[in-house]
Amino acid sequence: MAGWMTRFEQGIYNLVSESAIAAGISKKMSPRRIWYSGIVEALNLTDGQCDAEARQT
Incomplete structure (x- = not known):
């Protein structure tokens, strides 16, 4: 995977995958x-x- 991801980002990516x-x-x-x-x-x-901003929760 990309070298620019933090360990947290890589963990989320792995979880989703x-x-x-x-x-x-x-x-x-x-x-x-x-x-x-x-x-x-x-x-x-x-x-x-x-309205994307209004839908964010």
Whole structure:
């Protein structure tokens, strides 16, 4: 993996990757991919009218 990641970031990346494999997901997964998937889904549900800042919790 990339040398610029901290140990914490690498741990999160590994957790996401291993969880995806355990769930039977064949695509390479990363925390960023999951984050973007959530944003795309929010935009799809609101016909592109999603206020991303208001949805952050």
